[in-house]
Amino acid sequence: MTRRYWLMKSEPDVFGIETLAALPAQTTAWDGVRNYQARNMMRDEMKLGDRVFFYHSNCAEPGIVGIAEIVREAEPDITAENPESEYFDPKHSAENPRWFVVEVKLERRLKRNITLAEMKDDPALVEMPLVRRGNRLSVMPVSAAEWQHILTLE
DNA sequence: GCCAACGTTGGC
DNA sequence: GCCAACGTTGGC
Numbered sequence: 001m002t003r004r005y006w007l008m009k010s011e012p013d014v015f016g017i018e019t020l021a022a023l024p025a026q027t028t029a030w031d032g033v034r035n036y037q038a039r040n041m042m043r044d045e046m047k048l049g050d051r052v053f054f055y056h057s058n059c060a061e062p063g064i065v066g067i068a069e070i071v072r073e074a075e076p077d078i079t080a081e082n083p084e085s086e087y088f089d090p091k092h093s094a095e096n097p098r099w100f101v102v103e104v105k106l107e108r109r110l111k112r113n114i115t116l117a118e119m120k121d122d123p124a125l126v127e128m129p130l131v132r133r134g135n136r137l138s139v140m141p142v143s144a145a146e147w148q149h150i151l152t153l154e
Numbered sequence: 155g156c157c158a159a160c161g162t163t164g165g166c
Numbered sequence: 167g168c169c170a171a172c173g174t175t176g177g178c
Contacts, residue, residue, distance in 0.1 A: 057175085116177080134175095
């Protein structure tokens with residue numbers, strides 16, 4: 001089975017890598033994804049053992065700050081069932097779930113922040129959706145070659 | 155805080 | 167099914 005690679009964005013003001021690192025099992029359900037493309041990848045393509053770049057977005061220095069692993073495949077996002085939650089969606093139900101989570105576990109933090117700015121300037125990474133103009137996907141695939149290359153930047 | 159780019163919604 | 171209006175994302 002081929003292990004795949006991903007990048008997932010999170011806003012450090014909302015849920016940063018420090019938050020994940022502070023959790024008992026350094027594990028969290030990746031909830032609140034409300035974009036169909038991102039959902040489809042989480043629901044249909046992410047498999048146990050896949051690895052993930054943890055990316056900080058909407059902050060002073062956007063970039064990759066850690067590596068995580070998929071430790072549980074897709075299941076319904078219960079925040080969508082909770083009217084009190086900001087992620088509530090009346091079109092979602094337990095019987096007919098619309099939104100899903102995967103569970104991710106922190107593998108390690110990177111020694112430094114590999115910034116969006118340097119990735120944008122890197123000829124080896126021009127194909128990454130991350131550096132393409134206007135891309136707003138919060139979950140995106142990373143090729144094996146890109147994964148390896150980014151790790152050499154650390 | 156601005157705004158480009160994109161996704162979603164809803165009237166027709 | 168089209169598309170204008172609106173909302174959101176997220177870099178800068």
